[in-house]
Amino acid sequence: MSTTNILVGCAASTILISRYAHYSAITTFVLLTSLALTCKVLYHLILWPKFLSPTRHLPGPTNPSLLMGNFATVRKMQSGAAQAFWMRTIPNSGLLRYLGIFNMERVFPTTPEVLKEVLHTKSYSFVKPPLIAINIGSILGKKGLLFAEGEEHKAQRKLLLPAFSHAHIKGLVPGFWSKGVEMTEKVAEVVRSSRDGPGDGGEEGVVVQMGRWFSLVTLDIIGSCGFGYEFRALESASISGSSNIEDKSGSELADAYKAVFNTGGPSRMVAILSMIFPFRLVRLLPLKRTRDVDRASSTIRRVTAQIIAAKKSMLATSPEDSESGDILSIMLKSNAYTGPDGECSMRDQMMTFLAAGHETTATSMIWAIHVLSLPENRHMQSRLRAEIHAAFPSGLPTTVTYDQISNLRYLSQIMSEVLRLYPPVGATLRMAAEDTSLNGSFIPKGTTLMISPFAINRSVALWGADAEEFRPERWASKEDGAAAVESNYGFLTFLAGPRGCIGNMFAKMEFKCLLAVTIGRFEFSQDGKREVVVKGGAANKPQGGIPVSVNEVVWG
Structure with missing residues (x-):
């Protein structure tokens, strides 16, 4: 659920329960919002990546940090070097998994067979992440070949x-x-x-x-x-x-x-x-x-x-x-x-x-x-x-x-x-x-x-x-x-x-x-x-x- 939806939901809940609450509407809204956002943060930081994600059973490096996953390892090495090390040292059948900053999941294909699935067979099922599209797209523009998806990408290419x-x-x-x-x-x-x-x-x-x-x-x-x-x-x-x-x-x-x-x-x-x-x-x-x-x-x-x-x-x-x-x-x-x-x-x-x-x-x-x-x-x-x-x-x-x-x-x-x-x-x-x-x-x-x-x-x-x-x-x-x-x-x-x-x-x-x-x-x-x-x-x-x-x- 997005932050915007949480705010709208908390506002609606405040209206419904304010007549029964012991606090003012503003205080009720702040308390509800704080509770909802805290639950959301805990869900994304700990519950999902460590206990609920369907990919958590994939092989990968151990997580030395409670909240930062393997970010320290990735950060101190050049781009791709940490993945190269894990690929050499961790037995796998084509997929590895590690956690980035704030325990963000990263699934890493390691064999040509799996890469073919990602880059060819199902290429349009995997898109540029929104954060990259917003960040780099704000500089280079979002309507070029780099960020085009699906039929638009085919037409441009x-x-x-x-x-x-x-x-x-x-x-x-x-x-x-x-x-x-x-x-x-x-x-x-x-x-x-x-x-x-x-x-x-x-x-x-x-x-x-x-x-x-x-x-x-x-x-x-x-x-x-x-x-x-x-x-x-x-x-x-x-x-x-x-x-x-x-x-x-x-x-x-x-x-x-x-x-x-x-x-x-x-x-x-x-x-x-x-x-x-x-x-x-x-x-x-x-x-x-x-x-x-x-x-x-x-x-x-x-x-x-x-x-x-x-x-x-x-x-x-x-x-x-x-x-x-x-x-x-x-x-x-x-x-x-x-x-x-x-x-x-x-x-x-x-x-x-x-x-x-x-x-x-x-x-x-x-x-x-x-x-x-x-x-x-x-x-x-x-x-x-x-x-x-x-x-x-x-x-x-x-x-x-x-x-x-x-x-x-x-x-x-x-x-x-x-x-x-x-x-x-x-x-x-x-x-x-x-x-x-x-x-x-x-x-x-x-x-x-x-x-x-x-x-x-x-x-x-x-x-x-x-x-x-x-x-x-x-x-x-x-x-x-x-x-x-x-x-x-x-x-x-x-x-x-x-x-x-x-x-x-x-x-x-x-x-x-x-x-x-x-x-x-x-x-x-x-x-x-x-x-x-x-x-x-x-x-x-x-x-x-x-x-x-x-x-x-x-x-x-």
Whole structure:
């Protein structure tokens, strides 16, 4: 029963019994309401999760806290890591159960067979939980593909599929490459200016915070290749200072998304408050985090509106551009986004793709450079560079084709292994929209499921005893893009089924182009002694970035 229904029921009860009560109507209402709310809290905190829930018999970790379940364990580890540990150490037949903050139930599918039920067979029976829809939806909008359900999701996905077709992505590869070249020119300027000045250059290289540059280049790519719009984030970025700590980027949109997806302490505090109080009330609190998010959301909406207006003007004045296949052009030409509601829907769609296509690939690039710069993996970096230089013996090309990039086999293996071990989104939630079952176990309506790409991608049962190791060769016998496991539900970086990532091919080719041009031009190194801290959040990014030493190399 909702809090609103409780208040209405207590008000009605007060009217009925006030003539017989020894207290005033106001006192009676307060007492009834306090009693009802206390009963509700006790029911949800203790009675349901510990004694009544049909899922309480599923295997899972012990609960060290009376009211907080396993929250302390989940909180101190990166997203998906706790689930990976439990999956390795707790015998199960496809489902685990644990309790989150305030004993909120989480049912965790652990096998491809059960994941197929969730993500394919019964995909539309499991929806985004309301808290996520309200929280993230208030920032990115609630009418985009991310939050669409059922028939609406099918219609939106069908409309957008042409923008992510194989043929269309092939045509975007030169654009991916040119932006990558532009980024490496900026990084080269940083390295040279540091060597010429009092910076930290020398044989050991110049320390560069590469995450900043990956964030800017992926923003430029989603703008130009996704929406036919130039953000010029790289062009406006300052190269002063060799450390390049990720403060202000030079792009207001990049800074806005950084503010929105900041996963520091204030962000976690707001998330916890949202579990206790209505999110609309939390947003009214005088917290710096809520003010920062409101400002950032306003910036994203304003810039998105400018992009839509510019694209409409271009299509109206330049008929030769009417055949453009970018996402925004397809939406405009479909006539499915007309009127005020259509404009709002189009804006939300764009905001979703900007967020999804921007930070995820940037995060993957951070992890790729990190793992390849570790002392034990430097030979892999050298082998990859040799493959890239051999494919382009005349020097750094100004443009490349889809086939040229696809033929770089070791590049594909490196990409796949990075995406396996370091999925940008380590865990995501679904909620049962109706009473259903999984693997023969009854799952009541409202049950929250935790789907963890991080855990599944590291499953010893699926990937072998070396599942935690970075070993690109495990992909050597596979065709480009094929998983190195038997089931499509054993590699979940892009999820799977009808709600799998629509832009997975876009992301993979973008990642390949950026990694190829970056490794082709620079050598990266680190001593491997720095502790990498990753806390739970929207993306599995290392806190403080991962600074690495950078040296330019002679091509070939």
